[in-house]
Amino acid sequence: MDMLSSDYQLKAEATSKRSRPAKNKPADNKADAGFHFIAFVPALGKVWKFDGLERQPQALGSCASDEDWLSLVKPDIRARMEAYEEDQIEFSILSVARDPLPELVNQLAANVRGLEIIQERLSSISESSAGLESTLADSIYENTILGPDESYALTRKTIDEVTVHERQEKEYRACSVEELVHHRQRLGQAQQELRAAIREEQQSQQMDEDHAEGRRYDYGPAIRTWLRFLARKRLIEDLL
Template sequence: MSQSPHVAETSPKFTDANGNQTMPSAASASSSNSASQATAAEQSSSTKASAGQTFTADEPLTPESPNSKKRALSELSITEEPISKKTKDSPNMSSTEDVKSTDPVFPSPPDYPATKHDKETWQGFCEIESEPAYFSVILREMGAQDLTVREVFGMTPDLLDMLPQPIYGLILLFRYREFGTEDQPTECPTDVWFANQLPAQNSCGTLAMINILMNSTEISIGEHLQQFKDFTSDMTPFQRGEAFASFDYVKKIHNSFAKKMDILEGDKHLSYKVRRSQRLKDLESAPKGKNITSKSRSRRHSGDSTATDDSAESFEENGHHFIAFVPVGNEVYKLDGLDKQPTSVGSFDPEAGETWLDGASDTIATLMAAGDDDDYGVVALTQSPLAPLRRKACLAINTLARVESCLDGGSGTWRELVSDAQEPTSPRLLGVEALLPAHPVPSSLAATIDSEAMDGLLSRRRGLLAVLGELAAGIVEEMALVAAEDEKASQRRFDGGPVVKKWLEMLAANEYLEENLKRFT
């Protein structure tokens, strides 16, 4: 959940930062990692300080003669320790501590942007904006095929029909409040895959997509997600949430969007939640008649506390959350990671012309009307338009090849009769070269083409070229959109905060800020 008010490269790995197969909490794994890095740094510093002067391998061991090294080796007595064993502590050799000192540390220095090591070591989940381009990139990098995420501008049927079809799920972003929790079942239905969101993790956006992917039989989710689905098939929603929180493969992709400030803010608010939980526990365990409420309140409002009204309470009150709506069978489910179980919001009858979007739209509209704000956003997880466009292009290219083969067999002069010089776009440029064998010409159509005269074949060829031209234009447009999404995600992943901070420090050092501050306030 973004600002939540609540609480393997070849196969999925559910391990903590130390490599143990456990389900660590965000706070403990992060703090223990930082402590171990600090200890390693202190050991490295002491080793270097005690080493003193260093020597190279080309320097003689004794100053008497260039050949003294050779004589020293040959004159070793049986009681002397071999040089090869002494080099372990010798100053002219790199020790294990010296090697470790060059390894990346977590966290990186404050003036540095978030490094890859920071993002992969941090045990939290960063906040990600409700931007369809970011979600599309995350889906592609997780291995889900032929999917895209598009913004929904309205829940009316005509606006939903403008989106690429089919729509596999809807994701709603709203200012969090409990909604529709009274109809939750006591257990998760066996045909619904649902995972809880663990406390103090901003994973709700990615988790909403995972909850949709795991419940659709029409989506190819890729090797890693399929293994995760199989691994968690017999788990409860809470156990699946624990497994997801330790799913490093997805966490690394999610946190590739993290910036240094995201990591610092996440840790700060996690520490606030821990202190608040401890205060509540103290209040509950206090003896009856002892008034500690006023003390706790005064402590909360004190200037020494980092959990001020402007940071912690405001953060909680304005927390935003992603939830998913997905069809399973003939039921529509609301999958909210902060709920204990999935909630059915209605059913639909496809034979009667009903779609699952009707029930989902009504529920989303009700949720919006129940709030006192307009802070909402809806995105749809749909099939990528590239997939059907490429399938049609493959069939058209194979059909055109069949037509031209028949023309070549009938008369070698047919190309002289073609008035236009139009040629189909290269299959390689359209990204369909490897897909052509999977879309052969249907046998009935092939028989019709084989029996046609030259005039009919030439007319069919002109029609196929026109169709291919339209398909190629659509494919190129969608490929450009994918490239734009990748570029937008790349810009979001760039951490420019330290650069801006350094630039402002330089402006302050030469008194430019002081001289021009009034212009901007």
């Protein structure tokens, strides 16, 4: 997490300058330190504070990879917010996080690969069991993805690169039909949730791209129009 925070020294300097006599006021009123970045980063088993005005990082405490490290930085952020609230010094907080979409697609690929293994096993069983196909057809969720799908950026390569745990694969290949059906239903339900999460993230990213695109302006037509006006008045001949 990065916090764009106004420097506390700015407040101290402003207070100090207001209390100085006019004759002692220096000629240069430029603040030595204004707005700057303060970054909080979990790394090497600790949470570090990187302040643009400090000489070196400060360790705020130990934190395991599976712990919520934000609890260590909240007191520091809250203290700064409370310190600046009275004088209304503005600040903003920016979170830098990993894009969740690739990980969601990888989870979907693992889900599809598991369904493929189960389907292979069920197909081999149904060939020797009459009347089993209709039962198996009813056990799968409607519109369940069983292979590559461009709408989810799911490719054959991504599915093939998935590593299924050896113990899990052996279980799929050794369990009974009832157990296979149960596993397939479980994976099918999990896939519905994964696909919904991917769709939500795709829509969110598309909205961000549309917003960014809407803020871009093509000044080419205006420039060409002005050039034509200047050419008619023979004002650009000397520049050519």
